[in-house]
Amino acid sequence: MKTSYSRKIVAAGALVAGLAFAPTLRADVEVLVSGGNASSSVLFDRATNFFGGTFTAVYGASSSTVRTYVGTVPGNPGLGNVTLDFVLNGAVGGLLDISENNPETTAAGTNLVPTVVDSSTSPNAVAVDPSQFTALPTYAVPYVFIKNSNSANTAGITNLTQRQAALLEAAGATVPATFFGGSGTNVIYFVGRNKDSAVRTEIDLNIQANGFQTYTTNGAGVIYQDTTNIDEEDNVDPGQVSGSTLVNVVKGITNSIGIIAYQNLKSGVAALSYEGVAYSTNTVQNGTYPLWGYENYYYLTSNNNAAQLQVIYAFYQSVTNAAFQSGTNPVFTNNFVPLPALKVARNADGGPIIPNPGYF
Secondary structure, three states: OOOOHHHHHHHHHHHHHHHHOOOOOOOOEEEEEEEOHHHHHHHHHHHHHHOOOOOEEEEOOOOOOEEEEEEOOOOOHHHOOEEEEEEOOOHHHHHHHHHHOOOEEOOOOOEEOOOEEEEOOOHHHHOOOHHHEEEEEEEEEEEEEEEEOOOOOOOOOOEEOHHHHHHHHHHOOOOEHHHHOOOOOOEOEEEOEOOOOHHHHHHHHHHOOOOOOOEEEOOOOOEEEOOOOEOOOOOEOOOEOOHHHHHHHHHHOOOEEEEEEHHHOOOOEEEOEEOOEOOOHHHHHOOOOOOEEEEEEEEEOOOOOHHHHHHHHHHHHHHOOHHHHHOOOOOOOOOOEEHHHOOEEOOOOOOOOEEOOOOO
């Protein structure tokens, strides 16, 4: 079960207050942020804000998921030089790595165990012990089904029901476009995320998925069923490793439908309604659009490194800053939903949506 938002925010506030009176630390510190890339734009935007615009950036092989920022934090001179590493290998993968003490490779080439995991998948949903973590609530992350917006076959597809969505994932390329509201004789290919992704876990829980077949293309544009991807534990893990790569596959397979976090929506693809409701921040807030999950920062409660904790909470305050979340910054506005704005709640990933007290 998820702890209620109000209880978690009180706990977080108490810890922030306690850290505010901590003695000056006067030591360099490094923090590795792992987890899902659904919030990559927020993380990188807040990193530049965190360092006051003066920092050194190192980019990994994938600059969209692996970056390192080094600088000093205004107002916190006692921290010395702060290194913020981001290795966004998946919301589930990050939870597994921090709980199993598995190192990840940073943009600078060092191997470190995550210090904190940014995840809209709760530990409970993926059989990770939640009691080992302190959870800091940030916002709600919405997910959408997308189609290629330049395809005649999918032009008539504007909405998916729960039954259509579940069949889309399970049946693979055997269902004609007309079943989903499209036209022509072509089938519809499903393009999914890998199992380390919160997009995958949260949507699967919402649609009560009972199977998974995903498709991709090779260099020659040939469509084939994706069965060969291997995860870091050498298990078969079909599916795209990021939202940006998934969008590119949907652009390449014109008669396809995929799943992404809304912030990954790009030109050439269009979001579908789900159960007759289009995504908007308002439809998430009022409980009519269900494809979303709570985003939390998780760190090990046993972490007693005062400098790392001070960095974690200072960065958390930058992300949850009310002016940032309620302002016009394009990396947040319309892409995510502030938790205080929610008129509804859910007690488990993909679970029933219930009204908050006072909302009728």
